Amino acid sequence: MRKFNFVLSTAQIRLQFIVLLWGFTGVLGKLITVEAIPLVWFRMVFAAFVLFLILKFRKISLKVSAKDLAMLLGIGVVIGVHWMTFFGAIKVSNVAVALSTLSTGALFSAFLEPIFFKRKINVSEIVLAIVVSACILLIYNASPEYWLGLVLGIICSFLSALFSVLNGKIHTQFPSQKIMFYEMIGGWIVVCISLFYSGGISEISTISWHDLGLLMLLGSLFTAYPMIESVRLMKYISPFTLLLNVNLEPVYGIILAYLIFGESEKMTPLFYIATAIMVGAIVVNSLLKARASAKAKV
16 A cells, blocks of 8 residues: 555656646747747657657557558647647747636637537536636736737647547557657648748758757657656546646746746736636536546446
């Protein structure tokens, strides 16, 4: 029993660490001086390279059918656009605004899951929709000058919910590293197209060593590692526990951004109140759903 409790405690510490890493990606997005699209291009290149090395080291075959390849690349396109809108939100506003909208991902999941998994929307999800919508309006009223960042952040959260639901349907079909590798390739393709039309190709060839070093960290320690570690943790914690703790990502990110950037990340009290209510509502809703699910199994 003591050994089990120790393993569980260690898993919780590891979980908090990877959520902290995810929260720090917003800070890195602001520290890196290149624009959002070139930034995501490099992130996907480095993440795909690390995942490729892991696949080769573990001798996992890269073979997939044409149908499965198209599906994985398609989900990767969603991830690529998700990351472009996320870092785009940071570039046009700040880290706090971009991260505050991430909590709306739980709201979108509540409406996407019934579509993909053929279940009914329950009352708690409707209440959650009302609360989150009200909080987004409060956040907008607290910082109307960041309206574009808010819009991009909401689009980013919708795409996050979409690819999470899509991955939820296929995660048992392939090793997680293979899924992530091909999704990074799919995302990289759509980012290349966006890069061409945005005229950001010049930033790829003129990037500074400082930005390149930060991008290598972003693609490896802050992308590939947390993705793989989150899969490993599923041996010790439930998917619900993982998703519940991921809601702390905006909290960690906003605190880190304020500590590092200071006044440029300072928002009005209304902003922090609205964000806290939104995160709290999502956590409470998740706990209620878990409790209802447990009762249904009895």
